[in-house]
Amino acid sequence: MFRGLLKSPAFVVGAGLFLLTILVALFAPLFMNVDTQTRVGLAYMPPSSEHWLGTDHLGIDMVSLLIAGLRASLHVGFLAGIVATIVGTLIGVYGGYKGGLIDDVLTVATNLFLVIPSLIVLILLSSSLDEGRSLSLIALIIGCTTWTWSARAVRAQSASLRGRDHVSLARINGYGTFGIVTLHILPYLLSYIFMVFILQTATGILSEASISMLGLGPYDSVSLGKILNEAIRNEALTDGAWWAFVPAMVLVTIIAFALYVINTAMEGVFNPRLRK
Amino acid sequence: MSDAVLEVEDLRVHYLTRFGTRVQAVDGVSFSLKEGEILGIAGESGCGKTTLVSGCMGLYIPPLHHTSGDVRIAGKSIIGMSLEQNRKEVLGRRISMIPQGALNSLNPTRKIKDLATDMILSHDESADKRDIYERLRERFERIGLDAAHVLNAYPVQLPAGTKQRVVIGISTLLNPKVVVADEPTSALDVSTQKAVIRLLFDLMDQGIIASMLFITHELPLLRHVSSRIAVMYAGEIVELGTTEQVIFDPRQPYTKALMGSMLSAEPGQRDRKPVAIEGAPPNLAVPIKGCRFAERCPSVRPDCKETKQVIRLVAGREVRCQYAS
Amino acid sequence: MLQSNPTLRHILGRAGWYFLTFLVAVTINFLLPRLGDANPIDTIMARSTGNIDQKTAREREEAYLKEFGLIEVDEKGQIVRNPDGSPVKTPLIKQFGSYLVMSLQGDLGTSILQYPKKVSEIIKTALPWTLALQLPTIVLGWIIGNLLGALAAYKRGVFDRVLYPLALLASAVPAFCVGILLVYVFGIRLEWLPAVGGYDEGMVPTLSFDFIASASYYYILPFLSIFLIVVGGQAIGMRSMCIYELGTDYVKYAKLLGIRESKILLYMFRNAMLPQLTGLALALGAMVGGALITEMIFSYPGLGMAVLTAIQGNDYPLITGCTLLVTVCVLVANFSVDILVGFLDPRIRAAQMGGK
Secondary structure (H helix, E strand, O other), X not given: OHHHHHHOHHHHHHHHHHHHXXXXXXXXXXXXXXXXXXXXXXXXXXXXOOOOOXXXXXXXXXXXXXXXXXXXXXXXXXXXXXXXXXXXXXXXHHHHXXXXXXXXXXXXXXXXXXXXXXXXXXXXXXXXXXXXXXXHHHHHHHHHHOXXXXXXXXXXXXXXXXXXXXXXXXXXXXXXXXXXXXXXXXXXXXXXXXXXXHHHHHHHHHHHHHHHHHHHOOOOOXXXXXXXXXXXXXXXXXXXXXXXXXXXXXXXXHHHHHHHHHHHHHHHHHOOHHHO | OOOEEEEEEEEEEEEEOOXXXXXXXXXXXXXXXXXXXXXXXXXXXOOOHHHHHHHHHOOOOOOEEEEXXXXXXXXXXXXXXXXXXXXXXXXXXXXXXXXXXXXXXXOOOOOHHHHHHHHHHHHOOOOOHHHHHHHHHHHHHHOOOOHHHHHOOOHHHOOHHHHHHHHHHHHOOOOOOEEXXXXXXXXXXXXXXXXXHHHHHHHHHOOOOOEEEEEOOOHHHHHHHOOEEEEEEOOEEEEEEEHHHHHHOOOOHHHHHHHHHOOOOOOOOOOOOOOOOOOOOOOOOOOOOOOOOHHHOOOOOHHHHOOOOOOEEEOOXXXXXXXXX | OOOOOHHHHHHHHHHHHHHHHHHHHHHHHHHHHHHXXXXXXXXXXXXXXXXXXXXXXXXXXXXXXXXXXXXXXXXXXXXXXXXOOOEOEOOHHHHHHHHHHHHHHOOOOEOOOOOOOEHHHHHHHHHHHHHHHHHHHHHHHHHHHHHHHHHHHHHOHHHHHHHHHHHHHHHHOOHHHHXXXXXXXXXXXXXXXXOOOOOXXXXXXXXXXXXXXXXXXXXXXXXXXXXXXXXXXXXXXHHHHHHHHHOOHHHHHHHHOOOOHHHHHHHHHHHHHHHHHHHHHHHHHHHHHHHHHHHXXXXXXXXXXXXXXXXXXXXXXXXXXXXXXXXXXXXXXXXXXXXXXXXXXXXXXXXXXXXX
16 A cells, blocks of 8 residues: 555655655754744844844844744644544544434534634634643644544545445444444544545644734744744835745745645545545 | 448457557457347457447547448448547437446436437437427337426436436437447346336337347346347457357357356256356457467367467357367 | 425525524634633723823723623613622623624624724724625636636646646645735735735725725735635636546446537536535635635735734734624625525435425
């Protein structure tokens, strides 16, 4: 199965890009001085040999900010992805397997949250938590507002598995719902759930960037979205200080794009006729 | 033959793969079909029967290409036409197909009458809409459907058996000379199968269908329906004779093996066990010298792989095997 | 009457569901901002500077609390007090009740930042701008995106090979990135188009020709930001749908019957459109969210900016007022698309009539 993935050029490109960003995020601090506190120069100094991407509005080294921001954004993205995938999968698998009234109720609830724009809920939640906004909390919030898509997707898969022989057999043999779900349904959905996770992570990173850009980002950390927010607020755009926002944007786009590409490649390899 | 409805003369059809390899899927097929005849076509999957049928319908859409040979319907050749000409004059009009899986063949978002009207108008733009509806009503009643209800319905509202009849009705709307039935009953239950076969016979009796090419892998059906049977293997016809001859007295080794593997619990056959044929058909991308069945033939002789096999007349039927008797 | 008219039943059913969603949205709108400890009154108090003595400060605070419905008031309008003199806080349920009633009457409270302006006033000025920007853009983007996708699926070849990666990029790039890029490149660097605002500074919004011309000029960049992304996303989706439709049995059969190519394309398009419409309903929430962010980037005087300034100033009534309105708009749009699909898809209509 994995060999098939490696043969797909799309997958290799996407996974490669993504791994690269993770590696940079994880290991860059070992190689260079990542300092997001000290002012090393004037505000909005253009890139130089000393500071490859110049400085921000406070005179802090941009590269340091970007790396710190990258780590934060990845952290939030992953965590949000995990939360969203878990919540969505649980609801989806349970509803899909059970069918009937439980399924209807869960579907109505899912559709409810699907229709209400998640950005709105994010704004509402974040604005009320003024000082407590840590990266993990934001990730949790994002996870809890973006799970609806996974729930729908997993539910469809789970429902299609419901009628399979081994499931009926397990039921006859007296397995309870929990047993059947964990032993007979989840294992078949693992690759699908993984794909869902990839997309949810991408959503998480994009959501974090959006919400931070609005000023509802982490209170005391740097994230890529926050860098953008600071840039806009401090008129980096009008000043022409492209280094204050273009790299952050590029990073967010690359990560999201890489994840989408990975997902598309996986879709092609695992060939879900199951998709519908 | 002047009363032949379909004449296929040494037809050769090939595929061009993405890498430019040429696969000769049909390699020299000849037969003819007279009015009132039903020719059954049998063979493993990949033997070329689907390609043959596409070739007979003029569906030479890349990657499928016409290599050589002729196909004549009611005396007029259909080779060499542009795709648009073929669409307008041949498809559905002179030769029409009843597809496999008729259940999904009807556009779910189109009423039956609209689909049928589209078909008629595609061949004759000047037809009047009201006349068309009358024609449809009359034809659908003739084939035993409640026209008023069926014509105004969407496919989702009709049961499987009705849909199958609708497909037959639409395919034969323009009274084609040749009807190709490709596993028309594979997805149906037994009683519906019988009804469909009866309908096809009816339509032949009424002259709406002049002749039929019937493709199936079910032996009882083949026997019940066909007047003659052609057995295909690796792009060639290996045996062509009457139903009695081919089923009960096959002479070509492949035919013998095929009939053996298609056995059902028919009286007289119950003692014989079905025997699967080992091995696989040859790769048609590579030119083959001798007999194509040589690799798997139970009665193969040393020079079978070297000598090109031609059709001979053995015991009153055509056989492609130099050692058949 | 309901028995005999299945369409009406369908519409009422969907309406009921949307109303339920609306109630949930209102509840969320009310509850979430109140989860934290932030007290809007503190913000107002902090703003009213000056050295005032404790007594005046307390009086003022109570006046604000009364106005915002945070403390109990008796029939005569007097503050109800606890034994120790402090005002009785209104229980959450009562606050919710009055919130609901007031909202349905159109009174969304008073803004803190722009005190004493009413929230509904602020929204009334901002809403038309948002509608003017988002509605045509999303609709146009959807139509053109789907057309391009269908064309790519049918033609394949060069057109497809160019369109596909472009559309993929356009759909993967986050909404705000496109906005920021356009602003920077065209607004600031090249100075071809205005970077900020909805109209020329110094102009007053009127229905004059000059104003409309100016507004249209400022409309271009925000329009493009949203438009390109919607087109990209739709093109990708429609292309997949059409490729799928072109491979279906019914298309094969239609070809076998000799039906005209143009007719077959129509089949493909109609059948692919239906799931796209359904998909639109689901994606509207995200699209609107992205469009709001675009508004913020361009400082476009719509709801997006209103929300942004509200967030920056901790103006809770305005935040909740805007979010509620946006949610209502999305629900209405969703409902409309839902009904539309019900009409267009014969499978749904047939199911309503009860297929025989």
